[in-house]
Each structure stands twice: as C-alpha cells, then as structure tokens.
Amino acid sequence: MIFHETTLKDAWLIELQPRGDDRGMFARTFCRDEFAAHGMETNYVQQNMSVSAFKGTLRGMHFQRQPHAEVKVIRCVRGAILDVIVDMRSDSPSYLKHEGFELNAQNRRQLYVPRGFAHGFMTLSDDVEVTYLVSAPYTPTAEGGLRYDDPKLAISWPLDVTTISDKDAAWPFLTETPPAI
Known part of the structure; x- marks a missing residue:
C-alpha cells in the first residue's frame, strides 16, 4: 500500500499496490504493521457495506461523539463516489x-478517516457499493451529523442531490448547534 497524506491532519488516502498475473490480481487492503507505522488505528470491530441505486445519492455527514468516536477506512468496490470528510476536532489545525x-472501483483507493471527523459521500454513478472498516461499535445515542449544504462548510458537491434520507437532510447547521465530538 502507498499512503498519501491529505490536507487534513491525520487523514490518509491509501493506494493499493496490485500484483497481477494470468489469474487476475491481488492486493492487500489492510496491514496492521503498515497502518501502525503511519500512526493509524489497527483494531476494527466491524465491517459495513452500503449500496445505493442512484447517481446523486448523498449519505452523510455523520460522526460519533466521544467516547464512541470511530475511525473508518472507506473503499468503493462498485461504481464511484465523492467521499468528503470534515475535521471536527476543535484543537486541530484543520478544524472545520x-x-x-x-x-471508485477502478482506482481502488481507500480513505482513512480519523476519530473526530464527520464523513459522507455522494454517488457519482448508479449502482454503487461502498465497504468500510469501523473501529468502534455503532452507538445510536452518540450519533451526530452536519448538514451537507451548510454554508459555513461550503462543500462543493459535483451533482445535484437526487436522494437523501430525512435524517441527513435535517442535521443542524453549524450556526444553530456548535459541533461537539
């Protein structure tokens, strides 16, 4: 794996290093020792998957409050997404x-999302499947979120939102409720 730093503190973009022959290809998507060497989480308690039927579907922006904050390692295995993360750690140089x-399924990149980040994605194609490792069990009482269209964040989504859950459309704006992670 090749680890690329991002502009956000502690977040990483991970490129797989496929090895191919006449059978196809093989690549590691996780290695405890390589993750640890980059100061990344190495303990994951579950793996989730998300399937979205339509281009323009938006899922997010989700986070879990302490002490249930979670690390995620996101990968799109079918179709394509724009994955967006927001640093919610008030003591971070990349706060907000x-x-x-x-x-996407072709570039096979993964995104390492540290604790204290909000996370969401928009599907760029129909028939999308996303899989992700999570470091902490989901705790409904610790769930929080940000509005995908919050003017303070000014996230530039590449498409109009065609599908979004009522819950995701109703998260508060940052000016209404200060983030608490």
Whole structure:
C-alpha cells in the first residue's frame, strides 16, 4: 500500500499496490504493521457495506461523539463516489476544513478517516457499493451529523442531490448547534 497524506491532519488516502498475473490480481487492503507505522488505528470491530441505486445519492455527514468516536477506512468496490470528510476536532489545525476524494472501483483507493471527523459521500454513478472498516461499535445515542449544504462548510458537491434520507437532510447547521465530538 502507498499512503498519501491529505490536507487534513491525520487523514490518509491509501493506494493499493496490485500484483497481477494470468489469474487476475491481488492486493492487500489492510496491514496492521503498515497502518501502525503511519500512526493509524489497527483494531476494527466491524465491517459495513452500503449500496445505493442512484447517481446523486448523498449519505452523510455523520460522526460519533466521544467516547464512541470511530475511525473508518472507506473503499468503493462498485461504481464511484465523492467521499468528503470534515475535521471536527476543535484543537486541530484543520478544524472545520474539509476535503473530497473520488473513490471508485477502478482506482481502488481507500480513505482513512480519523476519530473526530464527520464523513459522507455522494454517488457519482448508479449502482454503487461502498465497504468500510469501523473501529468502534455503532452507538445510536452518540450519533451526530452536519448538514451537507451548510454554508459555513461550503462543500462543493459535483451533482445535484437526487436522494437523501430525512435524517441527513435535517442535521443542524453549524450556526444553530456548535459541533461537539
């Protein structure tokens, strides 16, 4: 794996290093020792998947409050997404900054999302499947979120939102409720 720093403190874009022959290809998507060498989480308690039928579907911007904050390692295995993360750690030099990454089945990139970040994605194609490792069990009482269209964040989504859950459309704006992670 090749680890690329992002503009957001502690977040990483990970490129796989496929090895191919006449059978196809092989690549590691996780290695405890390589993650540890980069100061990244090495303990994951579950793996989730998300399937979205339509281009323009938006999921997010989600986070878990302490002490249930979670690390995620996101990968798109079918179709394409724009994955966006927001640093919610008030003591971070990249506090309330965001960055977007195209993850798709062809580039096979993964995104390492540290604790204290909000996370969401927009599908760039129909029939999308995303899989992600999570370092802490989901705790409904610790769930929080940001509005995908919050003017304070000014996230530039590449498409109009065609599908979004009622819950994701109703998260408060940052000016209404200060983030608490």
